[in-house]
Amino acid sequence: xxxxxxxxxxxxxxxxxxxxxxxxxxxxxxxxxxxxxxxxxxxxxxxxxxxxxxxxxxxxxxxxxxxxxxxxxxxxxxxxxxxxxxxxxxxxxxxxxxxxxxxxxxxxxxxxxxxxxxxxxxxxxxxxxxxxxxxxxxxxxxxxxxxxxxxxxxxxxxxxxxxxxxxxxxxxxxxxxxxxxxxxxxxxxxxxxxxxxxxxxxxxxxxxxxxxxxxxxxxxxxxxxxxxxxxxxxxxxxxxxxxxxxxxxxxxxxxxxxxxxxxxxxxxxxxxxxxxxxxxxxxxxxxxxxxxxxxxxxxxxxxxxxxxxxxxxxxxxxxxxxxxxxxxxxxxxxxxxxxxxxxxxxxxxxxxxxxxxxxxxxxxxxxxxxxxxxxxxxxxxxxxxxxxxxxxxxxxxxxxxxxxxxxxxxxxxxxxxxxxxxxxxxxxxxxxxxxxxxxxxxxxxxxxxxxxxxxxxxxxxxxxxxxxxxxxxxxxxxxxxxxxxxxxxxxxxxxxxxxxxxxxxxxxxxxxxxxxxxxxxxxxxxxxxxxxxxxxxxxxxxxxxxxxxxxxxxxxxx
Numbered sequence: 439x440x441x442x443x444x445x446x447x448x449x450x451x452x453x454x455x456x457x458x459x460x461x462x463x464x465x466x467x468x469x470x471x472x473x474x475x476x477x478x479x480x481x482x483x484x485x486x487x488x489x490x491x492x493x494x495x496x497x498x499x500x501x502x503x504x505x506x507x508x509x510x511x512x513x514x515x516x517x518x519x520x521x522x523x524x525x526x527x528x529x530x531x532x533x534x535x536x537x538x539x540x541x542x543x544x545x546x547x548x549x550x551x552x553x554x555x556x557x558x559x560x561x562x563x564x565x566x567x568x569x570x571x572x573x574x575x576x577x578x579x580x581x582x583x584x585x586x587x588x589x590x591x592x593x594x595x596x597x598x599x600x601x602x603x604x605x606x607x608x609x610x611x612x613x614x615x616x617x618x619x620x621x622x623x624x625x626x627x628x629x630x631x632x633x634x635x636x637x638x639x640x641x642x643x644x645x646x647x648x649x650x651x652x653x654x655x656x657x658x659x660x661x662x663x664x665x666x667x668x669x670x671x672x673x674x675x676x677x678x679x680x681x682x683x684x685x686x687x688x689x690x691x692x693x694x695x696x697x698x699x700x701x702x703x704x705x706x707x708x709x710x711x712x713x714x715x716x717x718x719x720x721x722x723x724x725x726x727x728x729x730x731x732x733x734x735x736x737x738x739x740x741x742x743x744x745x746x747x748x749x750x751x752x753x754x755x756x757x758x759x760x761x762x763x764x765x766x767x768x769x770x771x772x773x774x775x776x777x778x779x780x781x782x783x784x785x786x787x788x789x790x791x792x793x794x795x796x797x798x799x800x801x802x803x804x805x806x807x808x809x810x811x812x813x814x815x816x817x818x819x820x821x822x823x824x825x826x827x828x829x830x831x832x833x834x835x836x837x838x839x840x841x842x843x844x845x846x847x848x849x850x851x852x853x854x855x856x857x858x859x860x861x862x863x864x865x866x867x868x869x870x871x872x873x874x875x876x877x878x879x880x881x882x883x884x885x886x887x888x889x890x891x892x893x894x895x896x897x898x899x900x901x902x903x904x905x906x907x908x909x910x911x912x913x914x915x916x917x918x919x920x921x922x923x924x925x926x927x928x929x930x931x932x933x934x935x936x937x938x939x940x941x942x943x944x945x946x947x948x949x950x951x952x953x954x955x956x957x958x959x960x961x962x963x964x965x966x967x968x969x970x971x972x973x974x975x976x977x978x979x980x981x982x983x984x985x986x987x988x989x990x991x992x993x994x995x996x
Contacts, residue, residue, distance in 0.1 A: 471554075478560050478572050484551050485579045488586050489652075491544030493593070494725045494851035495928040496733045496831070499535050503753050503828075508930045509943035510759040510921070512965065513752055514823055524968050530978040530996055537597065538983055541590040542604070548587035549607050552580060571647040578646070581635040582654040585662070588631040592666055595621045595628075596932055597977040599993060603627060617989040625670050629689075632663035641700055651716045651724070652850075657693060657700040658723040661854035664690040668862045671869065672936035674975055683870035690863035691881050693856070694888070702856040706897045708792055710855065711831050713848040722854040731846040734836045737828045739795065739806060740821045741814040742838075753926075755794045755826040757947035757962055762921050763790040768901035773962055782949075782960050788898050793925050795827040797951045797958060802834035809951040809958060824948035824965055830926045852927055857892050861920045864888040865913070874912040875905055885912065889919055940970045971995065 474480045497503055499520050506513035507523035522528040558576065563569045594601045602616035603624050636659040643649050667689040669675060671682035693700060703719045716724040736752045761771050765778070766785040773779050783796050795801040797808040797815075807813040808825055815821050833847045867885035868874050874886040886905060893900040903915055917937070921930060934940050948965040951958055973995025984990045 475554060475558060476560075476562065478563060478576065481555055481558065481576065482579075484547070484555070485583060488544060488547045488551060488583050491540060491547065491586070491590065492725045492853070493537065493540075494727055495926075496727060496849060496851060497736050497752055501736060501752050503926060504535065504928060504931045505926050506753060508934060509756060509946055510925060510930050511756055511828070512754050512824060512946060514754055514820060515752060518752075523974075524966075526969060528974075528978070530981040530984070530992070533978070533980055535597075536977070536980060537593065538601075538980060541594050544590045545587055545604060546607070548583045548590070549605065551583050552587075553607050555580070568647070575646055575648060578638070578640065581638045584631055584635050585639070585654045585659050588628045588635075589662055591624055592628055592662065595624050596669060596935075598979055599976050600624075600991065602987075602990075614987045615989060616987065618991055621675070625666060628666050629663055632659045632666070635659050636663075652726050654723070655700075657702055658854060660689070660693045660700075661722045661859060664693065664859055664862050665854070668866055669932075669936050671866065673938045674936045678869075680870050683866045686866035687863055687870055687881055690859050690866060691883070693859050694863055694883060697856065702859075704856060704860075704891060704895045707789055707895055708897055710852065711792075713833060713850075715852065716850040718855075720856045721850075721852055722856060722859075724850040724852050726848070726850045729846045729848055731836050731838070733849060734832055735838065737832055738802060738838075739808075739814040739827045740818050741807075742802060751820050751822060751827060753828040754822045754824040754948075755828060756824050756965070757826075757949050758943075758945075759921070759925060760790065760794060760796070760826065760949070761947075762918055763787040764900065766900075768903075779960060780957075787900055787922065789922055789925075791829075793828075793830040793922075795829040797825070797960075801827070801829060802832075802837075809953045811953070812951075815951065825951055826949070828926065857923055858929070860888040860892050861916065861923065864916050865920070868909050868913050868916065872909045874903075874907055874909065885916070889916055892919065892923055935975050938975065940974055944968050944970055 469480065474484070495503055500518045501515065502513040502518050502520035503511065504520075505511040506518075506520050513520045519534045522532060522534045528534060555576075560569075560572060560576070563572055566572075591601075591603070599621050600618040601621075601624065603619035604613070604616060608616070635654075636656050639654060639656040639659055640646070641656050643653055643655075664686070667682070667686040671679065671686045676682050693702060697703060701719060702722065705719050709715065709718045710720060715721060716726060738751070740751050760782075761773075763771065764787050765771060766787065771778060771782070771786070773782075783790070783798070791799065795806060797806055797812075799806050806827070808815040808822065808827075810816050814827075816823070831849070831851075833849075835844055836842075836847055837844060863883070864885040867876065867881065867888070871885075875884050877884040877887075886903060886907075890902040892898075893902060903912070907915065917933075920933060924930070934943060944967055945964060946966040946968065947962055950961040950963050952961070953959075973993065976993040978996035979990055979992055984992065
C-alpha cells in the first residue's frame with residue numbers, strides 16, 4: 439500500500455492501539471471523525487494502517503529470525519531473546535515473539551474500518567472525473583480488510599490456540615471481559631471469510647488506479663485458506679482425519695486448478711529473493727519493508743567490509759539443514775561416504791547454494807574462508823559458530839565499505855507463494871488418500887506430480903521423485919522438500935509444531951572446517967542439545983494479559 443505521508447497516519451496508528459472513542463478530535467491533528475470519513479484519501483489511510491500490522495521475518499525477533507529457534511539455524515548472540523525458545527527460560531512472564539497486542543491492534547483497526555466506513559459514498563467527489571475509480575477502490579477495501587483481519591486471527595491461533603474472537607468495536611472494559619473462543623470456531627470464521635472475500639477480490643490490480651504490489655488478491659485469500667486447512671488437519675490440531683486432509687487438498691487445488699487464471703506459476707528459484715521478488719509470478723503476497731541494509735548488516739559474513747567484529751552475524755544455518763539437501767542425483771547426503779565427506783558441497787541440490795553460504799563459496803564478492811583461522815571463520819569475534827552463513831534474502835550488491843554507494847536495497851518478505859501451495863497439496867493428498875499417485879475428477883493432480891513440479895523448476899532441476907514410493911516414504915520426502923524449498927521463509931518453526939515433531943530436533947549440529955594442505959577437512963560436530971517439552975507447542979499467554987482479563991485461560995504446561 440502507499441506510504442503514509444501526512445500526520446494523520448501517525449495519529450491513527452496511535453489511536454487504534456489505545457481504545458479511545460473513534461476519531462474524536464486530537465491535538466496531534468485537527469481532524470474530526472467527520473473530517474476523516476468525508477475524505478477518500480484519509481479513508482484510504484485507514485486501510486494502510488491495517489496493512490501496517492502485517493509482520494515480516496527479517497530478524498524481527500530481537501535481531502533474530504524465528505528459524506534460529508528450530509533445527510535449521512542458531513543465533514550467535516546468546517543474550518537475544520530468541521534463545522528463550524530453546525534454553526528453558528521462556529515463560530508467561532518472560533516472553534518472546536509476543537504478538538498478542540500487535541495483532542489485536544490490527545483486528546481493532548479492521549473492525550473500526552468496517553464499522554465506520556460502511557455505506558460511504560464520498561458525495562463531494564461524485565461529479566469528478568475520477569469518481570468511478572475512487573468508488574471501485576473503496577468498494578474493494580472492505581474485502582482487503584476482512585482478509586487482513588482473518589490473517590491476524592490465524593497468526594494468533596497458531597501461537598496461542600484459543601483466543602477471544604472479536605468482530606465488533608469494544609470499549610476497554612468490554613475487551614477486558616472477553617472470554618477465549620475455541621480455535622475450531624475461529625478457524626471456521628477464517629475459512630468462511632477467505633471463501634467469501636475470494637469471490638470479490640480481484641486477480642490483480644492492473645485495472646485499479648492504485649496498482650501497488652502487495653495488496654490482497656483472490657489468490658491471497660485462497661492461499662490463506664489453504665494454509666489454515668492444512669494446519670487444522672495436522673496432528674497438533676486434529677486426530678488423523680481423512681476428511682480434514684481432503685478439505686486441505688481441495689483448498690490448495692482451488693489455486694492449482696485455476697493457476698493460470700490467478701496468475702500463479704513457478705519461475706526461477708533465484709528470482710524469489712531479490713529486490714523485485716514481489717513481482718515474481720510465483721509470489722502471491724509479499725510484505726514490503728522498503729529500502730534497508732539492516733538485514734545484510736546482521737547476516738553478512740564477519741570479515742566482509744564493515745562487518746568485521748562490529749556486530750553479531752546473527753543467523754547461522756546448521757549442519758542439520760545442510761544435510762537435508764540431497765545430492766544432485768537425488769540421493770541423501772551421507773557423511774559415511776568418504777567422497778561426500780571430503781567435498782560436502784559438490785554436486786548438491788542447487789537450492790543449497792542459493793540459501794546457505796559455505797566455505798569456498800564466492801559470497802558476497804570473494805571466496806569465503808570459513809576455516810579456523812580464515813578471514814571469515816573462528817576465532818574472529820561473532821564469526822559463524824556452525825560453519826555456515828545465511829545467503830537467502832541477502833542482497834550482495836549492498837556493501838558497507840567506507841566508499842560504498844549502495845548500502846540499502848528494497849526487501850520484500852514472502853507471505854505466500856505458489857511453491858508452498860503445491861507442497862500443501864502434496865502433503866494433504868497423500869495423507870487423505872494414502873497413495874502418492876492418486877487423483878480423481880475433482881483433484882486432477884497427484885501428490886507426486888505436485889512435488890515434482892517444485893523439484894523441476896528451471897534453475898533447480900532435481901530428479902523427479904519416483905512413482906513407486908509408498909505413502910510413508912513419500913510423506914517423508916514431502917516434509918524434507920518443504921524444509922529445503924521453504925527454508926528461512928518462516929515455515930519450519932510452525933511445521934515442526936503442527937507435525938508434533940519437536941522431539942526430532944533435540945540435537946543441533948555444525949561443521950568444523952580445517953585447512954589441510956591445499957584442501958580442507960570437514961568434521962560434523964554436535965553443537966547443542968536442546969530439551970523439548972510438550973508445552974513448547976503453543977505460546978504462553980502473557981500473565982499481564984491474564985491479569986487484565988481474568989476470563990483468559992492458559993495453555994497447558996505454562
